[in-house]
Amino acid sequence: MARSSRTRLFSRVTPSTERTLADVLRAERTGGILLAVATLVALVWANSAWSESYETIKAFEFGPESLHMHLSVEGWAKDGLLAIFFFVVGLELKREIVVGELRKPATAIVPIVAAVGGMLVPAVIYVTTNLLREGGSTAGWAVPTATDIAFAIAVLAVVGKWLPNALRAFLLTLAVVDDLLAIIIIAVFFSSDLHLEWLAASVVLVATFGFLARKRITHWWILIPIGVAAWATMHASGVHATIAGVALGMVVPAVARKGEKHALAEHWEHLWRPISAGVAVPIFALFAAGVALNPESIAVAAGDPIAQGIFLGLVIGKPLGILLFTFLAAKVLGAGLDRGLSWWDVGAVSFVAGIGFTVSLLIGDLAFVGNETVVEEVKMSVLFASVTAAIIGSTLLAWRDRHYRAIYEQRSTPIEESRLVAQRYGAIGARDDVDVNELPAPGEAEPQADKH
Numbered sequence: 001m002a003r004s005s006r007t008r009l010f011s012r013v014t015p016s017t018e019r020t021l022a023d024v025l026r027a028e029r030t031g032g033i034l035l036a037v038a039t040l041v042a043l044v045w046a047n048s049a050w051s052e053s054y055e056t057i058k059a060f061e062f063g064p065e066s067l068h069m070h071l072s073v074e075g076w077a078k079d080g081l082l083a084i085f086f087f088v089v090g091l092e093l094k095r096e097i098v099v100g101e102l103r104k105p106a107t108a109i110v111p112i113v114a115a116v117g118g119m120l121v122p123a124v125i126y127v128t129t130n131l132l133r134e135g136g137s138t139a140g141w142a143v144p145t146a147t148d149i150a151f152a153i154a155v156l157a158v159v160g161k162w163l164p165n166a167l168r169a170f171l172l173t174l175a176v177v178d179d180l181l182a183i184i185i186i187a188v189f190f191s192s193d194l195h196l197e198w199l200a201a202s203v204v205l206v207a208t209f210g211f212l213a214r215k216r217i218t219h220w221w222i223l224i225p226i227g228v229a230a231w232a233t234m235h236a237s238g239v240h241a242t243i244a245g246v247a248l249g250m251v252v253p254a255v256a257r258k259g260e261k262h263a264l265a266e267h268w269e270h271l272w273r274p275i276s277a278g279v280a281v282p283i284f285a286l287f288a289a290g291v292a293l294n295p296e297s298i299a300v301a302a303g304d305p306i307a308q309g310i311f312l313g314l315v316i317g318k319p320l321g322i323l324l325f326t327f328l329a330a331k332v333l334g335a336g337l338d339r340g341l342s343w344w345d346v347g348a349v350s351f352v353a354g355i356g357f358t359v360s361l362l363i364g365d366l367a368f369v370g371n372e373t374v375v376e377e378v379k380m381s382v383l384f385a386s387v388t389a390a391i392i393g394s395t396l397l398a399w400r401d402r403h404y405r406a407i408y409e410q411r412s413t414p415i416e417e418s419r420l421v422a423q424r425y426g427a428i429g430a431r432d433d434v435d436v437n438e439l440p441a442p443g444e445a446e447p448q449a450d451k452h
Contacts, residue, residue: 009110009330009337031277032154035357038282039289039383046290058287069232074287078362081280083231083245085358088276089149089179090249091269098254099263101173110329111170115177117325118353119145122317126309133305140306140367142189143378144313146182146359148386149175150277152352155390160397162404164341171349174322182359183246190366191239198237202244205230210251213264240366281358288361291379298380306374307381310360314385315392318354323347348396354389356382 045054063069063076071079096102101111122144130136152175156168209226212218227248234244254265262270291297301307326346330336337343364378 009326009335009341031150031273031281032157034278034282035148035150035154035285038285039357042286042288042290043293043383047293051292054290058290069235077284077287078365079235079241080231081284082358082362083242084272084280085276085284086179086183086242086245087227087249088269088272089176089183090246091252091265091272092176092249093180093246094250094252094254094265095263095269096173096176098265101169102177108173109333110326111173112177113329114170114322114326114350115174115181117321117328118147118174118178118318118350119181119321121321121324122313125317126313129309129312130305133308136305136309137368137374140310140364140378142182142185143360143364143367143382144310144317144356144385145178145185146356146363147175147178147318147353148355148357148359149179150281151355151357151386151390155352155355155394156349156397159394160401162401162408163345163397164404167341167345167349170346171352174349174353178353179359182363183243186240186363186366187243190363194238195236198233199239202230202233202237202239202247205233206244206247206251209248213252216257216264218264242362284358285361288365289379289383291376291383293380297376301377301380304377307377310364310378310381311385311388314354314356314360314382315388318356318389319347319350322350322353326350342400344396345400348393348400351389351393351396354393355386356389357386360386 042054045051058074059072061070061072061075063071093102102108123141126141126144127138130138130140149172152171156163156171160168205226209223209230212223212226217223227244230248231241231244234247235241249265252265252268254263256263256266323343323346327343337346360382361379364382365375368374368378
């Protein structure tokens with residue numbers, strides 16, 4: 001019988017994405033744990049008897065004033081170390097666009113549409129909440145639009161071991177597209193006092209970096225100074241300095257040359273990911289997540305429409321937007337979910353995408369720069385929303401994980417039974433029209449041939 005040619009969602013992933021997925025799941029689980037530990041340390045430190053030392057260290061400034069780089073420790077963590085994180089994001093984006101899921105429109109359209117929905121709906125919920133309430137501010141509309149890829153993948157790695165790889169790839173690709181959209185938001189809406197001469201210098205340095213990478217002139221003592229100079233000039237231009245990290249990652253070749261085992265982008269991603277996930281992001285969290293938690297501050301934040309909009313945007317808006325836009329994309333494409341998958345699976349993954357920690361904290365700081373009271377409330381709401389989304393998502397994923405594990409155990413056949421089935425039916429693996437799961441077990445009646 002001819003197979004159905006109907007399009008299926010979440011059915012297959014490219015070999016490149018399969019390798020990337022395995023690498024990311026291994027690294028991000030550890031990175032997510034380190035990020036959680038750093039956040040916990042920050043919260044304990046900021047609410048301990050040594051909270052004054054925490055604030056003193058955060059505010060300590062150093063760096064050359066003439067280059068506009070006399071920054072606080074918190075500023076260096078936000079503008080400097082996060083550039084490493086965004087460099088790795090740039091490498092991921094380049095690989096996905098060139099050889100991964102974003103290479104083909106047929107596989108790229110669903111996660112792209114889902115990511116757009118996961119940004120639009122939270123932004124609408126935030127803006128609506130703040131317009132309807134006295135004392136609201138629309139300045140933070142972009143805060144609940146981001147997904148923290150480290151936390152999201154870490155949660156999936158811990159509680160979703162039996163989930164189909166296509167769902168994992170969907171979350172990974174969705175988070176990468178989400179990062180790209182967040183980068184665009186930061187570059188367009190949070191750049192100020194633009195200095196074109198510095199921006200032009202940064203563009204030239206990024207182009208030089210890319211030219212040398214394509215020529216495989218990759219000595220660290222050449223490329224690292226150029227990368228640092230590109231970051232410094234981008235910082236001086238008024239565009240957020242982390243954009244330089246993305247730009248540098250995007251100009252690295254993602255296709256291996258003849259004789260190369262791995263493309264340069266893939267190789268550098270493996271080199272820099274431990275630094276990003278194990279050093280840069282945890283240190284950023286250490287100096288960004290520390291907020292004083294007490295009944296009074298929590299009560300004030302709970303009644304603030306800014307904090308309410310962020311919480312509702314991440315916990316409700318993110319999953320609703322992703323699920324709704326994925327469903328609409330399926331209807332427009334005339335596609336259904338792959339066999340065995342359920343929309344509950346998509347919904348569970350969508351809740352995990354509501355963990356908007358790292359980039360949400362960064363955007364919140366940029367949106368309300370200079371207003372420390374509001375920034376503290378933003379941090380508090382992002383923390384509570386991310387924890388809530390993680391709990392809901394983890395619960396749903398654990399439920400779906402048990403479902404898929406039960407299916408696997410039901411379909412698993414002991415070696416001896418497999419041998420008997422093979423003897424009875426021959427090399428069924430070479431026959432596409434036979435499903436081994438539909439064959440009777442030894443001792444059952446054999447299937448009767450169709451006499452008509």
